[in-house]
Amino acid sequence: MDVSETDLPGVGKRFELDIGGGETAVIVVHNTGRREVFVRPESGADAEEVLDLTDRQARIVGSILEGAYFQPVATDTSSVTLGDNVMLEWYTLGEDAPIVGKSIEEADVRRETGATIAAIERGGDVIQSPDPDWVFEADDQLIVVGTRQHHEQFAAEAT
Amino acid sequence: MVIAVAGELIEVGVMFAAVALAGAIARGLRQSVIPFYIVSGILLNPFVAGELTEAVLGQEFAVGLSAEATHFIELGAELGIVFLLFFLGLEFNLDRLLASRDRIGTVGLIDLVINFGVGFVLGFLLFGDVLAAFIIAGMVYISSSAIITKSLIDLGWIANEESSPLLGTLVFEDLFIAVYLAVLSALVAGAGDVTEAAFSVGLGLGFILVLLILVYAGTALFTALIETESNEFIALRVTGVTVLVAGAALTLGVSEAVAAFFIGMAFSGTGRAEKLENLLEPVRDIFAAVFFFWIGLVTDPMLFAGVLGIIATAVVVTTPTKLLSGFWSGKVYDLDDRRSTRVALGMVTRGEFTLIIASTVLVVRDRGGAITAATANEINAFAVGYVLVMSILGTVLMQYSAVFETRLTAWRNGE
Structure with a gap:
């Protein structure tokens, strides 16, 4: 721009x-x-x-x-560019998201999509570096780090 | 002590109150403050208030500022000139000028050749003297940075393309006027003697050279000077240096205004120009108002009668010249007819610098220089009358520019 x-x-x-x-x-x-x-x-x-x-x-x-006062995290468009290609993006899991009901270990998001889940927000609490046995639920907000390509893959396969 | 200054303090109080009132009236009328400050000075000067009260109440009750108060105001006016030029230097950015030198250079030269050229011819025809012609040329050439910039902001033109040629031309004019004042003060001090004139020009140029070296080599020094967290100390130190150098210049017979300009430039090199502007703006505004008041105070309005023809001629001739150079400048910046019209109307306003040139002439009159007292008074009355007309005319033209834009566009489209 x-x-x-x-x-x-x-x-x-x-x-x-x-x-x-x-x-x-x-x-x-x-x-x-x-x-x-x-x-x-x-x-x-x-x-x-x-x-x-x-x-x-x-x-x-x-x-x-x-966005320092209020971050509209629930929207698809909110993203923060960290470096050359790396972006931080917020996702809200829908009822039918493929990873809902799976644990972090089972979903193995990083191997499947290349993207990394940095934190999860549930019911107003932010959980940083969640345990491998954390089970995803609908309405979880995921804060995900990755390149544009990783994000596209993540959006297609996980949400 | 208390009793001794009580009389003068109230007189100075009257002056500030008059200026403040004049400013309020100007704002109410959506006009520039400068002509109103001048008129407040004229109304309180011995030729008006003095004569009137003497006629009505008798000599014993004649109202007028005492010699001491007048002296204070004159000194305040001098500080006004110093601060006006200091700010000009502070805001002047040589890199910026050089970065867009092609366009600024072009519009600056168009403006200079047309307006200074016509002004010189006009001055020579009216006064029959080369030096007087040089003075008139400067007076009608230099537009008012203060009023024009203020109008640009008030009218919102600052957000549009027309502000670029307007501000670009003003930058060129500002640089030119610094050199012009240096030459002028040397010329008028010369008193007709060639050797003496050459000496004073040489001294003036030498002093400027020293200041230029200071501007370019002294950045570390000036930075160290304002390296303190205390706003009080920064304001005091900057004022101390500026007024001291300006005073030294004047003592040597060099233009104090030019010295202040270069000191301003030196301080802008420290990268803290904005901070200094914020700190010293009220100081400048107060003393600039005193300067305009003083110009009115020393002007006998009866002299206007004698120069009315000259003022009218200059208004009639130098309004179209600025319109022409302004419109052309707009075209240099690839603006359409409507925006070029705004540039044209915007450049018409003359103000503070015309009066600073006049004050230089008055200084010379008091010292005895190359100009006779009668001519000096005449030129001063002309300058004041001319600025009164042009500052109001220019502001009004800018406010009603829509009318001219529509007319011109219709005409250019052959309707």
């Missing part, structure tokens, strides 16, 4: 980000710390101001957007 950066001498910097549908998000960061967020509805149109934030407000909004 391309973020373009423009210097605004005496003011600060302007960042532009294509947000799809022909729209562009324009963020002006003032030297004073003030941040203005605009949306340009289409290329060539005037940007319309959406938010005018102080430095402090901008940091709070920024961390909310980043």
Whole structure:
């Protein structure tokens, strides 16, 4: 995703980000710390101001957007890129997921798919490095590490 | 002590209150504060408030600022110039200029050749003097970074493409004006004697050379100077260095404004420019307001009558020149007609730098330089009147740009 950066001498910097549908998000960061967020509805149109934030407000909004305040873990799309290709992704097991009812040892996820289960969240508790005899249940949330290919395999075979 | 300064303290209080009120009125009218600060100075000056109260109440009750208060305001105005130029240096980034030198260079030269060129011819026709022409050229060339940048933010243009040529041109102008002020202060100090003029130009250039070396070789020194966690110490040390060097420059007969510009550049090299801007912005704003007030204070509005024709001519001639160079600059940045129109309208505003040039002329008048007192007064009255018109005109043009954009687009499409 391309973020373009423009210097605004005496003011600060302007960042532009294509947000799809022909729209562009324009963020002006003032030297004073003030941040203005605009949306340009289409290329060539005037940007319309959406938010005018102080430095402090901008940091709070920024961390909310980043997911630090609340992480929507249950969605398919939430993923964190760790390195070049390695991603951390959240999966929720459905009733009919192939590994439900199996233990970690039986499922042998790493050998089957290449992905590694880093942690499991059940009923609000997070279990780190679960024992081999842990049995998967529906609605378990799995936090899985692997490359994109590993994730595709995992999504196909385990969930 | 307490009794001795009581009178002056209340006078200075009156000045700050007047400036604050002027700012509030300007904001209410959605106008730039600069013309309103100037008018508050004019209203309180001996030619207006003094004459009026003397006529109504008699000489004993004539209202006017005392010599001491006026002296304080003059010194404050000087600090205003120093801080305005210090900030210009602080925000000036040579790397940024060099990185986009092709486009900034092109628009900068278009702006310079058209406006400085026409200004020079106009000045020569009006005053019949090369030095006066040089001064008028500078005055009508330099747009107001402060007002234009403020309007860009207020109107939201800062998020659009038109801000690039506008800010790019201003960067070029800022650099040019630093060199211009150095040359101008040397020229006007020369008093007509060629040897003396050559000496003062040489001294000025020598001083700038020393400052340039300081900017490039002294980064470690300046960094060490502000290497403290205390905001108080940072503000004090920066102010100490800046005002001291500016004062030294003025003592040597070199432009204090240029010295402050280079000190600002030196501090921007430390990578903590933003921090310094945040800390010193209120200081700059206070003294800049004093500067505009002072300009009004020393201007006899009766002199406007004498230069009304010159002001009108300059407005009529130098508004279209900025429109032309601005529109062309927009085209250099590949903008469409609508956005180029905005660049054109945006560049019309003249403000603080025109007045700083005027103040340089006044300093020379008081010292006895290459310009006669009468011409100096005339040029000063012109500058004040011109800025009053152009700052308001420019702001209004930007606010109503939609009208011009529609007209021009319709016309260019042959409707």
